[in-house]
Amino acid sequence: MKKLIISVVMFAMATSGFLNGKNVLDSPLAGSWYPENAGELKAQFADYLSKVKEKKLNEVIALILPHAGYRYSGQTAAYGIKEISGKNYSRIIVIGPTHHVRMNNQVSVPSVTHYRTPLGEVPLDTEFIAAFKKNPFVISAPEAHRKEHSVQIEVPLLQYALKDFRLAPIVVGQLDDSTVKKVAAALLELLDDKTLVVASSDFTHYGNRFDYMPFGNNFTTQGRIKKLDAGAIEQIIKKDETGFTDYVDKTGATICGRDDIRILLAMLPPPASVHLLNYATSGEMMNTPADSVSYAAIAITGKWEKIITEAPEQVNPTGQTLNNSDQQALLKTARSAIAFYFKNRKVPTMKDLKIAISPNMEKIMGAFVTLHEKDELRGCIGEIQPQRPIYQAVIAQALNAAFNDYRFPQLQAEELPEIEIEISALTPSKPVKSWRDIVIGRDGIILEKNGQSAVFLPQVATEQGWTLPETLSYLSRKAGLAPDDWKNDASFMVFQAEVFREKKEKE
Numbered sequence: 001m002k003k004l005i006i007s008v009v010m011f012a013m014a015t016s017g018f019l020n021g022k023n024v025l026d027s028p029l030a031g032s033w034y035p036e037n038a039g040e041l042k043a044q045f046a047d048y049l050s051k052v053k054e055k056k057l058n059e060v061i062a063l064i065l066p067h068a069g070y071r072y073s074g075q076t077a078a079y080g081i082k083e084i085s086g087k088n089y090s091r092i093i094v095i096g097p098t099h100h101v102r103m104n105n106q107v108s109v110p111s112v113t114h115y116r117t118p119l120g121e122v123p124l125d126t127e128f129i130a131a132f133k134k135n136p137f138v139i140s141a142p143e144a145h146r147k148e149h150s151v152q153i154e155v156p157l158l159q160y161a162l163k164d165f166r167l168a169p170i171v172v173g174q175l176d177d178s179t180v181k182k183v184a185a186a187l188l189e190l191l192d193d194k195t196l197v198v199a200s201s202d203f204t205h206y207g208n209r210f211d212y213m214p215f216g217n218n219f220t221t222q223g224r225i226k227k228l229d230a231g232a233i234e235q236i237i238k239k240d241e242t243g244f245t246d247y248v249d250k251t252g253a254t255i256c257g258r259d260d261i262r263i264l265l266a267m268l269p270p271p272a273s274v275h276l277l278n279y280a281t282s283g284e285m286m287n288t289p290a291d292s293v294s295y296a297a298i299a300i301t302g303k304w305e306k307i308i309t310e311a312p313e314q315v316n317p318t319g320q321t322l323n324n325s326d327q328q329a330l331l332k333t334a335r336s337a338i339a340f341y342f343k344n345r346k347v348p349t350m351k352d353l354k355i356a357i358s359p360n361m362e363k364i365m366g367a368f369v370t371l372h373e374k375d376e377l378r379g380c381i382g383e384i385q386p387q388r389p390i391y392q393a394v395i396a397q398a399l400n401a402a403f404n405d406y407r408f409p410q411l412q413a414e415e416l417p418e419i420e421i422e423i424s425a426l427t428p429s430k431p432v433k434s435w436r437d438i439v440i441g442r443d444g445i446i447l448e449k450n451g452q453s454a455v456f457l458p459q460v461a462t463e464q465g466w467t468l469p470e471t472l473s474y475l476s477r478k479a480g481l482a483p484d485d486w487k488n489d490a491s492f493m494v495f496q497a498e499v500f501r502e503k504k505e506k507e
Helices: 002-016 038-050 070-084 126-132 142-146 154-161 177-188 221-237 241-251 258-267 282-286 324-344 390-403 413-418 459-464 468-478
Strands: 024-026 060-065 091-097 114-117 120-123 166-172 195-200 273-281 292-301 366-373 376-383 419-426 430-432 444-449 452-456 491-495 497-501
Touching: 038 070, 038 154, 060 070, 060 258, 070 154, 070 273, 070 292, 091 154, 091 258, 114 154, 120 154, 120 166, 126 166, 142 166, 154 195, 166 258, 177 258, 195 258, 221 241, 221 273, 221 282, 221 292, 241 258, 273 282, 282 292, 324 390, 324 413, 324 419, 324 497, 366 390, 376 390, 376 419, 390 419, 413 419, 444 468, 452 468, 459 468
Parallel strands: 024 114, 060 195, 091 166, 091 195
Antiparallel strands: 060 292, 114 120, 273 292, 366 376, 366 419, 419 497, 430 491, 444 452, 444 491
C-alpha cells in the first residue's frame, strides 16, 4: 500500500512538472486553440508567415498581438512575429488580461519555472519575476495563469520565431489610472535593451454573446466596427495613454486587453514609433458581420529608457560645474526641445534647436528636469548615473518630464508658455566608508545590500524633516529591505546637485 501511495504521488508530480527541480506549467491550449502536434503547428506558422511581406523594422521593442485561436488571429499575429523572427532578445515580457480571475488593481506573475507547449519548454525569467514581485500590486495567483489564454497563446509563436529567450508572463487585473502608471514604472526600472514587451489584446468584441451591439445587425456593421477600432488604434499610434483610455471609456469599445495596452503606452519613451502592421475581423473571415472580434498586429520601435521620478528642489550644491552661460543654454535647450517635439513629434538634435554646445555642456553628468506651473510641480524625471553629455540628458529628460511622468497628464502645447523649467545637474556618485559620512541636505544617497538598492535625492530628507537614521530606515524600506537592514553590511554612495531655474519676468 505504501509503494502504491508513493507511485501515485510520483505520477502526480511528473504530470504537474515538479521533477528534476522544475515546476512546469503545461499549456492547456494545445488541441483546441491550436494543433497539439508540433509538426502540424510549425507548418501552420510557416504558412502564415509565407503570406506576410516584412516591413523590416529596426529595433522592435514591443508588439501588440491578438490572442484568439490561431484559426482566427494567427494570420494577423504573423505580421508582428515576422518583424522579430531571428532577432536577439534575452527576455520577453508578455502582458495579457485576465479572463477568469478578479484582481482589482493587481497583476499576477506565475510561481513556476517553465511553460511547456508542443514546441517544447520555455524557461521563465525567475530573477526578473522575483524583482518585479517586490512591488505591492504584484501577486502570484495560480488560477490567473493556469487557463489564461491571453498570455499562453503568444508563447508558441515566440518559440517558433526566436531562440534562447526567457519568458516573463504577467496577467493583468482590473486597474485604475494610478496602478497602470505604477506597473509601467516598475517594469521600466527592470528593462534592458534586449527586452521585448508583448501586450496581448483583441480589439472590438461585437455581438449578442459579448452584450455589445451598438450598430445593430446590417450591411454597415463591419464598416462601423472598423471605424471604432481605427479610433482606438489612432490613439495608440499617437502613444497617448490618456487619449486611448478616454476613447475606450467614451465609446465603450470592448477591447479586452485595454489595461495591458495602457501599461505599454505608459512605458513608451517619447522617441518611440508605432506601426500598424495588420488588422482583421473574424466577422469578415467567417462572414458573420454581427458576430465579430477584431485583431490587430502593432509594432513599436525605439529604445527603452529607464526613468526615475522624483522632484529635486532646493538642493545644496558642493561646487559649481556649469557657469551661468551654460545654465542658461541648458534651460533654453530643455524648453526648445519640448517646443520642437510639439511641432515635429520627434526628438531634436542641438542642430535642430540651433543652440551651441559649450565644453561644459559636453560633460558626462546625470540630470533631472523639473517643470513648474504656477509654482506647482507639473513633471519631473531624470537619470542619476552619468551616462551621456548633460545636454543630451537634458533633452531626453525634458521630454520625459513633459510627456512621460506618470503622475501627471501629458503637457499640452498651450501650457508651455506658463511652464517654468528647473534643471538639477548631478555630480558623479561616490562611495562613503560609513553612513555617518552622509550629510543630510547635501547628499543624495544610494543604498545597496544583497543585490537590492534604492535612491533618495538630496532634498528628500530635508523636505520630510527626517534625521539621518530615519532617512536610512525609509530608504531601506524603499529597497525592499527591513527598516534596520541599513545598519549592517549595507553599502552607500552619495552625490550632489547644482540646481538652476528659469526666472519668470514679473508683470
